[in-house]
Amino acid sequence: CLWTLTAIIKEILKDPVLTKEGVLKKLLAPLDAVLEGFYNAILFHHFDCHHYTSPYSEAAANLISFIDLLEALLASRTELELPLRCQRVLFWKVSYVLNLISLSIPYVIKKKLILLLKKCVLHKSREDARSGSVSLQGLPSCEDMLALSSAVLQVVSLTWLNQIPLDEKSSYFGSSEPAPGDDPQGGSDQTVLRALSLVVLKALEFKIYNSTAEAEIK
Template sequence: CLWTLTTIVKDILKDKGLPKAGILKKLLAPLDAVLEGFYNSILFHRFDSHHYTSPYSEATNILVSFIDLLEALLASRIELEPLRCQRILFLKVSHVLDVTISSVHYLIKKKFILLLKKCVLYKPREDATNGSLFFQTPYLHEDMLALSNAILQVVDLTWLNRIPLSEKASYFGGSEAAPGDDTPGGPDQTVLRALSLVVLKALEFKFQNSATEAEIK
């Protein structure tokens, strides 16, 4: 079901001849509350079961499919005034941040971190006639502020120090090996760069937001 919905959304986005906004709204609006509920139920969860530590388990496959769906929903919000299911990743990103320091397999953590990178880099399509501005895009400023606040809050609580940089590598904050792992290995540069970018972009947005608020006052 997750895979099917993801495929449909991606196919709609690829087809240049379709009226994407109308089709996506008809597809996603009836599922809006369902998808938000699914987001809450699947991520607000204790991932201490051995089913989540294997990259080949059904539980891991479900999480991978769900991440793919979240990525498709993120890409689709550029086409219409976003529905709640297209905003939930920004508004409740704390669930994702918790998963990245849980006992799930490294594959899941990496995919979520790369998804966070796409969130902080998200930009609306510029209106060729009006030069659509960031603050004029429905909900985007609110969503980015919520995302940035959540990221900076967990960084302040040593979140980075608890994220492994590979299956067999040190944690972000130092050279200490992952618990139970005696095998040396270099850090995953893709994840390292993504984490750094996520934090820097969150800081950048907070600074910009503070400057804008100061100008308004």
């Protein structure tokens, strides 16, 4: 059960006594390939918008539970010297998440996915904390952020942002005009607006940093 696994990971992370790295490895290592397979299946191969017309459907509830699990896996990265594949797949295949956000699915799911992206760009791994000013190139955190940043900037260069609603009923990102039938007095979701802006800015910042670091090495 996704909910049960998420709850266990959260309890491990909260426990001040446990040796978290060892416990998390014992829990997640046997599930590594399975969880990566779930990611591919749930967010891409078997995804069908027709099952997500209502935020109260069973499919929507299961997807929300899986997003909660991804958040827990992201948080658990800090405790491991080298992250597992199931903790990295969100970065490698973030295009699945970006695609879902642009599809016709309930706003509550879009918002959770956008906030998950925000957590990704703000995430600090163990090697980040230890390295200080040392170059992170070649480390998992650098490779993962580079993959995420490249994917985000690629879709932003197209029309992805224009497909992102800032409210359940409001106008779309980058538009000052309310959508037909909307209340012109209704404001946009500032949480989503800030999160989207941060994701784009952080992706751009990392790409610039990485390009500068590569130039210095050469």
